[in-house]
Amino acid sequence: MQLSLLFLSSLVAASPLTSVEKRQxxxxCEQYGYWSGNGYEVNNNNxxxxxxxxxxxxxxxxxSSGSGVSWHATWQWSGGEDNVKSYPYGGKQVARGQKISAISTMETSVSWSYSDTNIxxxxxYDVFTAADPDHVNSSGDHELMxxxxxxxNVYPIGSSTGTVNVAGRTWELFVGYNGAMKVYSYVAASPINSYSANVKEFFNHMESAQGxxxxxxxxxxxxxxxEPFTGGETxxxxxxxSANIS
Known part of the structure; x- marks a missing residue:
């Protein structure tokens, strides 16, 4: 989970690809180096x-285009074995003021890989919600992972509540608190390198099973x-x- 504030960086370069799609x-490499375009954002977020x-x-x-963003992060971290060092991420820029109950779909897909998994x-995915629509984007009242x-040997915040079936897959659900923020972590039994789902189904489950x-x-x-903890260069x-929220 990201615990840092977003800081803007001017390290952005863009060149036209076509009139419809742009290659950017x-x-x-700055601690909070930031880029945005075509409705998406990327943050180094150390x-x-x-x-x-x-x-x-x-x-x-x-x-990047209106249909998604491609990116990669190279890291190596040592020491502080049980501490998360960063959360490099790609995000969908969302319109503030949307209540979860009023959102119909959160369709998303991702394809990812690691060059070395000895890490x-x-x-x-990391999704924050808050009662205040203008809440800072570094935390929330609730967090879905x-x-x-x-x-x-890494684990989510909180304790396991057992296995659940959401969006057509089985997950182990961990629930706990990061300070005052309640965290719900749905953990796959093995890596899912290509994933598509409607994330609203997770919120529906959280509402019915966790209140x-x-x-x-x-x-x-x-x-x-x-979220890297430790490992050699990878x-x-x-x-x-990509994501489509409506």
Whole structure:
């Protein structure tokens, strides 16, 4: 989960591809290096790097259009074994003021890979909601995480409530608190490198099984990325991430 504020970076370069689609690229090595375009955003987001004894990370925007964004992040981190060092992510820019109960669909798809999986990290969607539609985008009242991959001995916040079936798949659901924010983490049993789903189905499950107040909560951020803990140099690649929220 990202715990840092978004900071804008001027490290953006763009060149026209066609009149409809533009090819855009950026190299983001600053702690919160940021890029946005075509309704998407990418952040290097090294929010937990102070817990490391060594390492670094850079994130690269490869391509973007209205139908999605492609990017990759290369990192290596040592020390602070049980601390998340960063959350490089691609996000869908969302309109503020949307209550979860009023959203019909959150259709999304992603294809991703790791060059070396001898690491401690997860690959996860991260979605914040809050009663205040203008809540800062670094946290929320509630957090939904969908763990598509888990490498090494890492676990979500909270305790396991057992297995559940959501959006046609079986997940182990962990529930706990990060400070005052309630966190729901749906963890796949093995990596899902190509994934498509309607994320609204997870909120429906949270509402029915966990009492999530969908009629009171607004969507704050909708992101997909990886949380590195430790590992030698590796590259996390997102071939395409897309989302359609309506």
């Amino acid at each position: 690229a950026a190299t983001l 929010w937990g790097r102070d817990a490391a004894t060594g390492g670094s990370q850079c994130t690269y925007v490869d391509n 401690r990290a997860n690959v996860a 969908i763990w598509l991959g888990r490498f090494g 999530f107040p969908a009629s009171e909560q607004h969507l704050i951020v909708f992101q997909m990325g990886t 590259t996390f690649t997102v071939d395409n991430f």
